[in-house]
Structure formats: structure tokens, C-alpha cells
Amino acid sequence: MKIADQVRQTYDRRPYPFGNNKALKRRSWTLVLEWVGAIGRTEARNTAPARVLVAGCGDGTEAFNLRRRLPDAEIVAVDFSTRSIAVARRLQRRAKEMRDIRFVAADLTDPRLPAKVGGGFDLIICHGVLSYIPRTARVMRNFGRCLKADGALYLAVNGSRHVNTRLRQALPAFGYDMNAFQDSPRLRSVLKLCDTVVTVDGLPRVSGHEPEFLSSDVFGPLNQSLTLSQWVRHGRRAGLNLRGNWSSIRLFRRIAENDLHPLLIPRSRAQVVDFLERLSPSQFHRLLFSKKAEATPPWERRGQLLKWRIVPTRLYRIGLPKPGKRVLDRLRRLTIASRALNLSMAWRMPEWELELLRRGDGGRSMGGVLRRIPLSVPFPELRKQLYLLYHLGIINLLPPSTRA
Numbered sequence: 001m002k003i004a005d006q007v008r009q010t011y012d013r014r015p016y017p018f019g020n021n022k023a024l025k026r027r028s029w030t031l032v033l034e035w036v037g038a039i040g041r042t043e044a045r046n047t048a049p050a051r052v053l054v055a056g057c058g059d060g061t062e063a064f065n066l067r068r069r070l071p072d073a074e075i076v077a078v079d080f081s082t083r084s085i086a087v088a089r090r091l092q093r094r095a096k097e098m099r100d101i102r103f104v105a106a107d108l109t110d111p112r113l114p115a116k117v118g119g120g121f122d123l124i125i126c127h128g129v130l131s132y133i134p135r136t137a138r139v140m141r142n143f144g145r146c147l148k149a150d151g152a153l154y155l156a157v158n159g160s161r162h163v164n165t166r167l168r169q170a171l172p173a174f175g176y177d178m179n180a181f182q183d184s185p186r187l188r189s190v191l192k193l194c195d196t197v198v199t200v201d202g203l204p205r206v207s208g209h210e211p212e213f214l215s216s217d218v219f220g221p222l223n224q225s226l227t228l229s230q231w232v233r234h235g236r237r238a239g240l241n242l243r244g245n246w247s248s249i250r251l252f253r254r255i256a257e258n259d260l261h262p263l264l265i266p267r268s269r270a271q272v273v274d275f276l277e278r279l280s281p282s283q284f285h286r287l288l289f290s291k292k293a294e295a296t297p298p299w300e301r302r303g304q305l306l307k308w309r310i311v312p313t314r315l316y317r318i319g320l321p322k323p324g325k326r327v328l329d330r331l332r333r334l335t336i337a338s339r340a341l342n343l344s345m346a347w348r349m350p351e352w353e354l355e356l357l358r359r360g361d362g363g364r365s366m367g368g369v370l371r372r373i374p375l376s377v378p379f380p381e382l383r384k385q386l387y388l389l390y391h392l393g394i395i396n397l398l399p400p401s402t403r404a
């Protein structure tokens, strides 16, 4: 039997993640939408996606959660496990607000997929799916065809350090066939043994996981756990550019706390992601791709950089102090917090930087904003602070307006 058919059978047997009423009730990760909007759709006029494709939707949990977060969006959810789609539709009938989600039984590798689901998606969500599909290139090509020009793909996939890769290599030593999952007290004990060793490395425990997870993620016919550059190459071949990696922001923050981030100038977001991943490989990648490559600010040319426009993202809540009596280079305290990233920072910023955040609206150039401030900010200082705000996703920088 072909690998794809074996994968389908696994999910027909146990629709993922629950296969029951929990799919309607469980609140999941949709906070990530704020990050997607901030980093992946910087050119879009409205960052709330109007049309969303959930690729590999399982029992519908993700689609139901998205509906709650995006009540006006058109949501299409696809899976090739007909049993999973049947479960999702059955659950959908129980909740009035879910009834207009379109659940489609289709294979993501099928060249006719764009015809089946329609194109023009602002956002494609594909979480924990591509690691189980042998023909990755076909899926990425379909995503490229289904996305709008300013749309974004959120792709969550296993990294090369993934704990399942290690377990798949270790468990045959206990006589287990990795293609045939059978739950038993002995298997759970063996997994506990494995946990005691792998968690030393900071990886999560697996011995307590549901059979739905163990049968398809640890066991199962295929588990592609690739490096970031391998996933990026798959994207590039389909005309999709890497825009961000969820875990990189935290690593960047640690660099910035030690005031070492100027060493990374003039690298783009994608280049910083690549650099950080080499130092600290993820076990699970949460990646953002878009058709448009990131417009890279000219970090080394003052005159050019000041023509760019600054716009705070909605990824953080910033407690901006009131302008009040100003000494423009005095440091002021503020807090910056992001629910989506689960980050909170106490910060000190000079008044001129606060002014950039207050007045930056994506319309005026940075030079225009700074001209209103009676203080000449040295370029290395300005660039250092902007670089920090930009890589933490606090601001976006947009190329000079063509209207000007």
C-alpha cells in the first residue's frame, strides 16, 4: 500500500486531534493569528483575513476555533480522511455558528485542489500536516496557487530535532514496528523510560499522550522532520518566501537584552531567522511564508532609511506614556506585552523613540516624524533602536510611499 494511503488509514481510524465533541469545545492556538497579521501580511490594507483555508483540518478543531476568532471570514477546511471530514460535519451541525464553514474531502497533493477549494485565500493554515505527506512539493505548489498576492501561509512542521524522530529510531530496539501502533501498559512504560532521557534535553514528555497522537506522530508510516533550510527550500520552489519564525522573536529578545543586536545589522528578518535556527534548532517550526518577499529596509543608508514609513503592529500592547514635559533623550519606562507571543517586557525608551511610535501611522516617513522633534538623533542610535523594534515585531517598516 502507498504511504499516502497508509497515512489516510491512520487518520480514518483515529480522527485527529479528538474525533469527538471536544473538537467544538477546546480553545486552541489561534492567538498566532496576531503574529501572522503583524509579520506576514504587512502589505495588506486590512490584516484580518477575509478568506481562510485550513489545510489538513482533521476533526475540525482548528476551523471551529478560527470561526470564533474570525466571525466574518469565509472558511474552507480540507482533509483527505473522509472519516475526519464526516466527524467535522457531524459536529458542525450541532453548533449554529459553525454551519457556514465549508468542509471538503480532498487531497492536498491533488493538482485539482485549487479548482476544488477556489483560490484567492488571504491565509492558509497548515498545522502539523506536511510532516506526514510524502509529496511535499505538490502541496506547496498548491498553496502557492491558492494564495492571494498579499496572502500568507502559516506552516507548522516538525524540525530536525523533533522528539518523535528520536523515538522512531529508539523504539524498534524494544521490538516495536513503527508502522503498527498498539497501545499497551508496556508501551507506556517504555515511553516513560524514553521520557526520562529526552526531557533532559528540554523536549516534552510523550508517555502521557493520547492514542490519536501516538498512532500518527510517534508511530505511523511517515514523519518528515526537516531542518529549517529544507522547509524554506520547499517554499522557495513554490514561489513562497520565508517571512518569520515564531520562536526567533524570543531568541532575538535575548540577544537584545545583552545589547548585541547591532551585530546582526543589516540582516533581514528571514536572514536573522536562518542565523538563529543554526544556533538553536527548533523541534517544531512555526513558519510564515508569503508570495511577496520581505521589503528589506536600507539599514546602512541614513537618507534612504529615513524615507521609509514606520507603523506599530498590533502584536503588542504598548503602555505609551503621555508626552508631557519632554527631555527628548531622557529614558522613560514603559511595558510592552504580547498575548500571542506570551512575552512581556519592562523597557526604557528615549522620548524621541516614543514619538516615533506615537506618530508612526504608516503614512508619514520617519524623517517627516523626526523633523517635528527638536533633537538630532545620531544615526547609529536611531538605527539600533529601529532594528530592535523591527525584529521584535513591534513595528513594521514600509518602503517610501509612491504617492510622495
Ligand SMILES: C[S@@+](CC[C@H](N)C(=O)[O-])C[C@H]1O[C@@H](n2cnc3c(N)ncnc32)[C@H](O)[C@@H]1O
Pocket (backbone or CB within 6 Å): 004, 007, 008, 011, 016, 017, 055, 056, 057, 058, 059, 061, 062, 078, 079, 080, 081, 084, 106, 107, 108, 109, 126, 127, 128, 129, 132, 133, 216
Ligand atoms: C496531525 S493531523 C493535524 C490536524 C490539524 N491540523 C491539527 O493540528 O489539529 C494531520 C491531518 O492531515 C491530514 N492529511 C495528511 N495528509 C493529507 C493529504 N495529503 N491531504 C489532505 N489531508 C491530509 C490527515 O488526515 C490529518 O487529519
